[in-house]
Amino acid sequence: MLIDHPLLGLRDSSEFIYMGDAKLLNRPNWKSKNSKTKFIDYGYLRKNPAGLHKELWYHEQGDRSWLVVTRNTVTHEILKVELARYLKRKANAK
Amino acid sequence: MKYSGFKVLWEGLKGNTGWKPMWRKPDPKKNYDIIIVGGGGHGLATAYYLAEKFNITSIAVVEKGWLGSGNIGRNTTIIRSNYLLPQNQPFYEFSLKLWENLEQELNYNSMVSQRGVLNIFHSDGQRDAFVRRGNAMLMSGADASLLGVDALKKLVPFLDFQNSRFPIKGGLWQPRGGTVRHDAVAWGYAKEADSRGVDIIENCEAINFLVKNGRCYGVETTKGVIKSKKVGVCVAGSSSQVMGKIGINLPIESHVLQAFVSEGLKPVIPGVITFGAGHFYVSQSNKGGLVFGGDIDGYNSYAQRGNLPVIEDVCEGGVALMPMIGRARLLRTWGGIMDMSMDGSPIIDKTNIKNLYFNGGWCYGGFKATPASGFCYAHLLATGKSHHNAKDFLFNRFEKGRLIDEKGQGNQPNLH
Numbered sequence: 457m458l459i460d461h462p463l464l465g466l467r468d469s470s471e472f473i474y475m476g477d478a479k480l481l482n483r484p485n486w487k488s489k490n491s492k493t494k495f496i497d498y499g500y501l502r503k504n505p506a507g508l509h510k511e512l513w514y515h516e517q518g519d520r521s522w523l524v525v526t527r528n529t530v531t532h533e534i535l536k537v538e539l540a541r542y543l544k545r546k547a548n549a550k
Numbered sequence: 551m552k553y554s555g556f557k558v559l560w561e562g563l564k565g566n567t568g569w570k571p572m573w574r575k576p577d578p579k580k581n582y583d584i585i586i587v588g589g590g591g592h593g594l595a596t597a598y599y600l601a602e603k604f605n606i607t608s609i610a611v612v613e614k615g616w617l618g619s620g621n622i623g624r625n626t627t628i629i630r631s632n633y634l635l636p637q638n639q640p641f642y643e644f645s646l647k648l649w650e651n652l653e654q655e656l657n658y659n660s661m662v663s664q665r666g667v668l669n670i671f672h673s674d675g676q677r678d679a680f681v682r683r684g685n686a687m688l689m690s691g692a693d694a695s696l697l698g699v700d701a702l703k704k705l706v707p708f709l710d711f712q713n714s715r716f717p718i719k720g721g722l723w724q725p726r727g728g729t730v731r732h733d734a735v736a737w738g739y740a741k742e743a744d745s746r747g748v749d750i751i752e753n754c755e756a757i758n759f760l761v762k763n764g765r766c767y768g769v770e771t772t773k774g775v776i777k778s779k780k781v782g783v784c785v786a787g788s789s790s791q792v793m794g795k796i797g798i799n800l801p802i803e804s805h806v807l808q809a810f811v812s813e814g815l816k817p818v819i820p821g822v823i824t825f826g827a828g829h830f831y832v833s834q835s836n837k838g839g840l841v842f843g844g845d846i847d848g849y850n851s852y853a854q855r856g857n858l859p860v861i862e863d864v865c866e867g868g869v870a871l872m873p874m875i876g877r878a879r880l881l882r883t884w885g886g887i888m889d890m891s892m893d894g895s896p897i898i899d900k901t902n903i904k905n906l907y908f909n910g911g912w913c914y915g916g917f918k919a920t921p922a923s924g925f926c927y928a929h930l931l932a933t934g935k936s937h938h939n940a941k942d943f944l945f946n947r948f949e950k951g952r953l954i955d956e957k958g959q960g961n962q963p964n965l966h
């Protein structure tokens with residue numbers, strides 16, 4: 457698989473480390489209501505879809521950025537690649 | 551249908567005209583006591599033990615494809631009981647004991663071949679870890695011995711002992727481990743379950759569950775609605791898909807694992823050998839092909855096929871351990887979808903919907919577990935209680951912090 461890195465262009469997926477579901481970007485607040493349940497969900501439970509999946513890839517053998525890759529888990533087709541830090545910044549600005 | 555040496559001779563004389571299909575092809579009835587979703591090894595074993603040990607024979611096994619189309623027909627066939635943790639090891643030893651008597655019990659030749667499993671170590675630290683594991687095995691009643699380099703040179707002289715990066719220092723040896731003809735396991739369980747009255751319904755996909763007031767009372771399938779008192783899900787790599795129908799998220803990711811087989815060769819590899827410095831394991835099939843594999847590809851996948859980086863990695867591991875393998879030509883590779891759990895260990899448990907049960911999270915090691923998984927799942931379905939050998943394989947271990955993490959990797963499925 458080739459990952460179209462927003463800054464570096466097409467890179468071989470074996471340069472990356474895979475971290476799974478991009479929901480990991482949204483860590484629950486420990487002070488929130490039901491935070492225990494939220495953390496169990498965050499730490500252990502996954503939707504694991506057959507189809508489009510937003511997931512985290514870390515460019516360890518490259519520029520060490522975290523990417524959010526939208527990929528089809530049935531065909532391995534990659535549809536979108538974004539820098540995780542931009543997404544996070546955008547979300548925080550809201 | 552009963553098989554025997556005499557029958558083989560007799561049929562040979564009659565031109566093999568008397569063999570019959572091993573199981574019926576029934577249409578689903580309206581009602582059963584128990585529906586098993588998923589006719590892989592675990593589902594069929596569950597149905598057999600329910601009928602044989604718990605006298606429940608009103609059972610349907612619904613399978614979306616044909617028997618053996620899932621991981622039971624795709625794995626690399628290794629059986630062993632060389633785990634470390636007390637929640638795992640007695641379960642796998644129980645399974646190995648069931649394997650040892652399986653062919654007699656099912657009256658079916660599934661080629662249980664106890665040729666031994668050898669885990670090579672390459673450093674002092676690794677030796678210590680294997681000594682500890684060997685002791686855990688002995689304490690559970692399994693067999694284990696530590697072999698030094700001299701013993702290894704007699705047993706497996708073709709290894710690269712002097713490898714300058716990963717010199718071989720010895721191995722942990724389990725003589726009772728070995729291999730089993732994988733699809734014959736599905737066929738054997740199917741034959742004996744069927745002869746006890748279990749309906750095995752192929753090409754019948756479960757598309758939803760019938761649930762009312764928090765109770766499950768059947769399954770909607772591509773062959774219509776089937777009702778039952780209990781439903782047991784057992785669909786390996788499809789676990790999240792099937793449980794997702796009723797909104798249950800599992801502590802599981804689906805990953806692809808590849809396997810490889812070479813052209814047929816004369817006998818060269820005595821048992822199962824695993825490399826300790828990379829991920830590579832190999833055995834030789836009865837037809838002569840070298841059957842080998844390594845790591846999962848490492849990303850969520852339902853594709854049943856993998857990518858080239860892992861093929862390269864596995865082959866590098868093979869050549870580092872036994873350079874001669876570089877001469878063998880690769881015949882086929884394929885992939886299967888693994889239900890990788892958050893701690894690398896399985897789940898055999900009730901769900902929060904009454905009468906709905908779940909069995910899954912077997913990672914890449916569920917073949918060896920087939921008999922014990924079927925037995926313990928049957929126990930849970932029949933009695934409502936966990937079997938003592940599977941009492942820790944529960945959903946709530948994640949929230950309670952009682953993970954069963956053999957490798958100590960934490961909650962990241964692709965590292966187990």
Ligand SMILES: Cc1cc2nc3c(=O)[nH]c(=O)nc-3n(C[C@H](O)[C@H](O)[C@H](O)COP(=O)(O)OP(=O)(O)OC[C@H]3O[C@@H](n4cnc5c(N)ncnc54)[C@H](O)[C@@H]3O)c2cc1C
Pocket residue numbers: 587588589590591592593612613614615616618619620621622623624625626627628629754755756757784785786787788792807808809843884885886887888912913914915916917918919
């Ligand atoms: C390449 C590879 C190598 C492996 N090597 C080993 C090994 O050496 N040793 C070992 O112990 N383990 C090994 N494993 C793991 C082992 O094969 C699995 O853990 C085990 O087979 C899973 O249990 P099963 O047999 O019930 O699964 P499966 O055979 O996959 O059964 C699940 C069944 O459920 C069916 N299904 C799915 N969805 C539905 C639905 N909606 N309705 C009805 N049916 C459905 C599927 O069609 C499938 O037949 C390996 C796996 C792979 C892929």
